[in-house]
Amino acid sequence: SRSINLAVIPGDGIGQEVVAQGLKVLSAVLPQDVKLETKDFDFGARRYHATGETLTEADLDALKRHDAILLGAIGDPSVPSGVLERGFLLKLRFAFDHHVNLRPSKLLPGVATPLAGQPEIDFVVVREGTEGPYTGNGGTIRKGTEHEVATEVSVNTAFGVERVVRDAFARAQARPRKKLALIHKNNVLTFAGHLWTNVFNKVAEEFPEVTTEYMHVDAATIYLVTQPERFDVIVTDNLFGDIITDLAAAVSGGIGVAASGNINPSGEFPSMFEPVHGSAPDIAGQGKADPSATVLSVALLLRHLGYEPEAARIEDAVAADLAERVGQPARSTEEIGDALAVRVAG
Amino acid sequence: SRSINLAVIPGDGIGQEVVAQGLKVLSAVLPQDVKLETKDFDFGARRYHATGETLTEADLDALKRHDAILLGAIGDPSVPSGVLERGFLLKLRFAFDHHVNLRPSKLLPGVATPLAGQPEIDFVVVREGTEGPYTGNGGTIRKGTEHEVATEVSVNTAFGVERVVRDAFARAQARPRKKLALIHKNNVLTFAGHLWTNVFNKVAEEFPEVTTEYMHVDAATIYLVTQPERFDVIVTDNLFGDIITDLAAAVSGGIGVAASGNINPSGEFPSMFEPVHGSAPDIAGQGKADPSATVLSVALLLRHLGYEPEAARIEDAVAADLAERVGQPARSTEEIGDALAVRVAG
Ligand SMILES: CC(C)[C@H](C(=O)O)[C@@H](O)C(=O)O
Ligand SMILES: CC(C)[C@H](C(=O)O)[C@@H](O)C(=O)O
Numbered sequence: 201s202r203s204i205n206l207a208v209i210p211g212d213g214i215g216q217e218v219v220a221q222g223l224k225v226l227s228a229v230l231p232q233d234v235k236l237e238t239k240d241f242d243f244g245a246r247r248y249h250a251t252g253e254t255l256t257e258a259d260l261d262a263l264k265r266h267d268a269i270l271l272g273a274i275g276d277p278s279v280p281s282g283v284l285e286r287g288f289l290l291k292l293r294f295a296f297d298h299h300v301n302l303r304p305s306k307l308l309p310g311v312a313t314p315l316a317g318q319p320e321i322d323f324v325v326v327r328e329g330t331e332g333p334y335t336g337n338g339g340t341i342r343k344g345t346e347h348e349v350a351t352e353v354s355v356n357t358a359f360g361v362e363r364v365v366r367d368a369f370a371r372a373q374a375r376p377r378k379k380l381a382l383i384h385k386n387n388v389l390t391f392a393g394h395l396w397t398n399v400f401n402k403v404a405e406e407f408p409e410v411t412t413e414y415m416h417v418d419a420a421t422i423y424l425v426t427q428p429e430r431f432d433v434i435v436t437d438n439l440f441g442d443i444i445t446d447l448a449a450a451v452s453g454g455i456g457v458a459a460s461g462n463i464n465p466s467g468e469f470p471s472m473f474e475p476v477h478g479s480a481p482d483i484a485g486q487g488k489a490d491p492s493a494t495v496l497s498v499a500l501l502l503r504h505l506g507y508e509p510e511a512a513r514i515e516d517a518v519a520a521d522l523a524e525r526v527g528q529p530a531r532s533t534e535e536i537g538d539a540l541a542v543r544v545a546g
Numbered sequence: 547s548r549s550i551n552l553a554v555i556p557g558d559g560i561g562q563e564v565v566a567q568g569l570k571v572l573s574a575v576l577p578q579d580v581k582l583e584t585k586d587f588d589f590g591a592r593r594y595h596a597t598g599e600t601l602t603e604a605d606l607d608a609l610k611r612h613d614a615i616l617l618g619a620i621g622d623p624s625v626p627s628g629v630l631e632r633g634f635l636l637k638l639r640f641a642f643d644h645h646v647n648l649r650p651s652k653l654l655p656g657v658a659t660p661l662a663g664q665p666e667i668d669f670v671v672v673r674e675g676t677e678g679p680y681t682g683n684g685g686t687i688r689k690g691t692e693h694e695v696a697t698e699v700s701v702n703t704a705f706g707v708e709r710v711v712r713d714a715f716a717r718a719q720a721r722p723r724k725k726l727a728l729i730h731k732n733n734v735l736t737f738a739g740h741l742w743t744n745v746f747n748k749v750a751e752e753f754p755e756v757t758t759e760y761m762h763v764d765a766a767t768i769y770l771v772t773q774p775e776r777f778d779v780i781v782t783d784n785l786f787g788d789i790i791t792d793l794a795a796a797v798s799g800g801i802g803v804a805a806s807g808n809i810n811p812s813g814e815f816p817s818m819f820e821p822v823h824g825s826a827p828d829i830a831g832q833g834k835a836d837p838s839a840t841v842l843s844v845a846l847l848l849r850h851l852g853y854e855p856e857a858a859r860i861e862d863a864v865a866a867d868l869a870e871r872v873g874q875p876a877r878s879t880e881e882i883g884d885a886l887a888v889r890v891a892g
Binding site: 275281282285286290313314315316317333334336338339340342344345346347348349350351352353354355356357358359362385386387388389390391392393394395397398417418419421422425426439442443444445446447449450451454455 | 621627628631632636659660661662663679680682684685686688690691692693694695696697698699700701702703704705708731732733734735736737738739740741743744763764765767768771772785788789790791792793795796797800801
């Protein structure tokens with residue numbers, strides 16, 4: 201019989217609330233014969249304040265013994281900026297070699313967008329997750345003086361770029377429109393830009409059916425608000441991917457519905473699934489957070505583990521729920537979770 | 547009697563067409579007693595193909611002997627990506643220490659925006675122009691092999707950050723709302739991020755009337771499309787500024803009306819004014835380009851040189867022209883330039 205051994209990291213702020221709904225929907229959607237085992241991990245601000253630890257080797261060992269990880273949100277104003285981001289979130293992505301950061305953007309019927317004219321939006325961003333300006337390479341001299349110099353080094357390797365570009369081409373090949381856009385800034389960041397562009401063009405030869413285009417990241421932000429329907433699959437570097445996926449989320453229904461997967465395609469390490477939004481301390485504990493992004497992240501998780509019908513059922517349930525919201529009073533985090541659980545079970 | 551000694555760089559693609567209109571409006575707006583002298587410089591793709599040169603020391607010497615520079619656009623698909631950008635545009639910004647890259651965004655009445663609900667948009671981005679990931683620092687080893695490693699080094703100095711942050715505070719102080727947002731990614735790029743944040747907080751003490759906020763660049767893209775009215779003045783690094791000013795242009799009327807100044811506040815070197823848009827080779831020579839962005843760049847140029855009433859007259863003329871476009875057939879580049887020249891003279 202089948203089983204899912206899931207590591208759960210509720211985290212900070214609204215993380216707890218949304219993850220509870222994600223798990224509720226997960227339990228409701230799984231067939232009887234699938235055994236779901238979950239283990240909670242208390243990472244984030246509380247743990248940091250109590251012990252000074254963010255993510256230890258022992259933690260990584262414990263997490264590694266799971267099929268996948270579901271994360272709510274990590275981050276709190278009481279912790280200096282960067283400590284939990286670098287010490288937990290990025291440390292985990294790097295340790296588990298999550299090099300494919302998958303972020304779908306789909307504007308569902310009935311969902312509000314800040315864009316006029318309700319454009320058709322249905323694309324997926326494949327963001328590199330283990331290189332670029334995120335490596336933590338760099339440093340500071342003469343800190344705090346008027347002669348301070350601080351550097352950040354973006355590190356890009358043919359190995360790292362090729363594997364994520366190949367993943368993106370395969371995804372584009374599998375979609376009806378078969379389009380792939382590379383987003384970079386190769387006219388200014390010429391060293392990294394040429395590496396990305398050359399690798400992209402080389403891998404393109406193996407995928408003759410995929411239509412490709414190149415776009416500078418600044419121009420891409422224009423197209424994301426004026427012609428978002430032009431995108432099908434996008435592949436891009438870690439930092440550009442961070443920036444454009446927030447914009448993509450904003451135009452396609454907001455971060456309340458933006459899901460993501462930090463994927464290790466080889467399966468050597470468990471992949472991690474999390475909403476794109478943060479811990480939103482301003483609304484934490486009030487039942488105001490929309491759990492849809494977490495629930496959609498559970499769908500990505502199920503698809504990754506091979507439960508395609510269940511993933512699709514969750515996505516359909518969220519779409520139906522969103523469509524019915526129009527003109528209705530706001531519901532609590534739990535009410536939305538309950539409604540989704542009923543839908544996926546039914 | 548007063549005089550303006552202007553270096554003109556029409557450049558590539560639509561650069562020629564839009565600069566001609568910019569100069570037309572400049573001549574029309576200047577009082578009789580101001581002597582305008584212009585000198586054309588043929589930089590860009592033609593020169594590069596003919597001589598292999600992009601910008602020589604002699605060129606810089608010649609440019610230096612002017613009060614200001616007006617540039618159309620540089621760039622052509624026939625030149626490899628990066629050659630003219632790094633060899634001309636960025637070389638000039640760095641050589642003339644254009645550390646304040648000023649980019650106003652104002653959604654004028656009657657102007658179309660991709661955003662629903664016609665929000666109020668009136669902010670200015672102060673983008674650092676001589677540091678960050680734009681320094682060209684970095685390199686490549688094992689180029690073209692499967693073991694290639696390419697790096698890009700973002701270089702940030704207290705000196706460089708403080709002068710641009712101070713400039714932004716002064717601008718915020720002079721505006722009615724007196725608000726300044728720092729945009730960075732200090733939770734990931736912790737070395738540069740902490741430098742920017744510390745300098746920002748230190749300079750803030752000298753401007754107690756200015757309300758400040760900090761925002762990550764990814765979150766900023768969300769606010770730019772959901773709450774653009776929240777921004778007054780933004781200060782940010784070179785690369786983040788590049789990205790968010792294209793997005794800002796897109797939401798506030800498009801790159802057809804986005805002006806910019808590359809300013810050397812000390813006056814040691816001439817400042818350069820240019821539209822945010824590129825050379826648009828696809829529509830070059832067809833009279834389709836909107837010269838408004840160049841004309842508005844001329845207004846920034848005049849303001850920089852102390853011709854405030856003339857700058858305001860140009861801005862009013864463009865606003866009036868844009869408001870009257872609604873429902874009218876499209877006009878040519880020259881027709882728009884003629885109309886603006888008549889307005890500013892009248
Ligand atoms: C919190 C931060 C480290 C993270 C990132 O920059 O990747 C977040 O913005 C995201 O997009 O997942
Ligand atoms: C053409 C390029 C070098 C330039 C930049 O990145 O600064 C452009 O995008 C701009 O914003 O002026």
